[in-house]
Amino acid sequence: MMSKLAIVVFSGYGHTLKIAEAAAADTDAVLVEIDANGDLDNDQWQQLHSAKGIILAAPTYMGNVPWQFKKFADATSGLWAERAWQDKIFGGFTNSSSFNGDKQITMIWMQTFAAQHGGLWVSLGVLPANTKAAERDDVNVLGGSAGAMVQTPADASVDEIPRGDIETVKIYVARISELINKLS
Amino acid sequence: MMSKLAIVVFSGYGHTLKIAEAAAADTDAVLVEIDANGDLDNDQWQQLHSAKGIILAAPTYMGNVPWQFKKFADATSGLWAERAWQDKIFGGFTNSSSFNGDKQITMIWMQTFAAQHGGLWVSLGVLPANTKAAERDDVNVLGGSAGAMVQTPADASVDEIPRGDIETVKIYVARISELINKLS
């Protein structure tokens, strides 16, 4: 069965996948996981084609998405030329070990990729928690705006991802899901 | 009367204003022109508040919007904190003397500003004209994707703005106008 919302995800060590799973569980989103060689199978491509919205989900490695995610992006150049994804809804989130860690460079590229496909980009839509009283588990304590950001320490397991960051992604994915239903 | 679509524009030498006027003439968009001191009057702020969509229009000076446009942006920080513009539709276009001329840095900032306000960003949605047969007056010959780009030589008058670039902006503004009508 095809879903209106797809989360296309690459995860090197399982953190980003776990976040994506948590977000998908609250909506009807389908996970489309890019494999270790940067490939998708035909059914996965169909999921993306039929979705009204696509959420880009990847860690930030060396200032951008991992090469496997970029390989997926490069493989869409024919779809780009055919305008196959025109007017789809897009969003994105990324995880890295530092509070900043150049996550925003990843977000800029994600917005650019969505724009090339003729998409609409949905912002996070949540104010940051940025006063002295703010705590690590607050929603959007990292202060993202274009999409959702997650910071997992370099030596933290998949069970140690900050809860507030996961909650931020869940709120964001729910926002995109609602928008898609409204537009349908 | 309030319009569903507003183009908030600053123009140092008249080129960007002329482009905005051409685009507005085809739609029901209202022009909200920032003055030489970076200010808007109360009626102009009301136009922005009541609009469902806001198009950001400015030349690129020294790698970003002119200070007057940034002064307008800084003046929206209270609106940002109140989420007053949440879920508005945004787009943007920029003009500069070079084909690139760091126009894309302006576009990235425009997308960021829209995201901070909780907006949806509409991409250009038009393929570039990028073969050997492409001509200067083709639509999107500059190859923008996030928004519309215009290149007017440094010594060109407001009557010498390339026609294809103006046409690109018109197509883009019409796309945003249609989307707003669809969402209403």
Next chain:
Amino acid sequence: MMSKLAIVVFSGYGHTLKIAEAAAADTDAVLVEIDANGDLDNDQWQQLHSAKGIILAAPTYMGNVPWQFKKFADATSGLWAERAWQDKIFGGFTNSSSFNGDKQITMIWMQTFAAQHGGLWVSLGVLPANTKAAERDDVNVLGGSAGAMVQTPADASVDEIPRGDIETVKIYVARISELINKLS
């Protein structure tokens, strides 16, 4: 007396100025403070002309430097055309209330401005503190790379700027100062 290193700074509420003062105290850097109207006087312009290195220092407001800092940048367009600052050394730092808060958009613009003037951009050059053991006062706990980042909560006074962030800026300014001496 002219200094080899200038820190051109705008500060809306005193935080960025205090950080710049702390960094300048350790080196021979001169502070060039942009006034509330975005202007510099002739002596200040001379300080910038004679410096071999210029550090750009500003808070991030609405996703970029404040309008006053951009007004300064716009005022350098004649210098740009004359290549007056060609081959100068550049760096930059920014402060905002959130961990991210779109500080990186400011950094991208600062790098672009430096590049337009034909400059060399010096990176922070310090690894992030990004393990579970990392503490708020560690050097580069924010995880910047292009320049130095400071996060001061929205309701924090100038005496409550995180010490580790100030130390990060001091290390960065010292790095730039040493490079200038090496190149002289």
Next chain:
Amino acid sequence: MMSKLAIVVFSGYGHTLKIAEAAAADTDAVLVEIDANGDLDNDQWQQLHSAKGIILAAPTYMGNVPWQFKKFADATSGLWAERAWQDKIFGGFTNSSSFNGDKQITMIWMQTFAAQHGGLWVSLGVLPANTKAAERDDVNVLGGSAGAMVQTPADASVDEIPRGDIETVKIYVARISELINKLS
């Protein structure tokens, strides 16, 4: 023999390689070509380690470097943690089919990658040719600033790359080469 300057290049269809070869011929730069699987051999890694300067050279595909180039970048994460490339000189150039074509997103990432490694980024340092009299074969007619840009139409062969764009890259590589000699 090891060279002071290395150009690490990936080329999908030969255009970027041809430009890199033209630039290297004028200097003592060594070409380090990433293969179709995104890999380098040990000798190539040694060339990069021993070089004082590294120029990043890649086409822009879907808004950033091709996945093979990103795979190379991802493979440097251990070097990043060891600060193995600290204080190297960096520059970059990119080719795509459109005048803009989101080349600047590639340039931003290249600058970020260089900064992560603790490098110094060298700007293009050449004014744009942007008056009405400007011709397609002028130096920097594309109006880049952070690095050099090349626009080759989608259907142009490797023998049809605009001469002025190649000349722009050559001037830029010579500038970086001279700077390295000055710093040695």
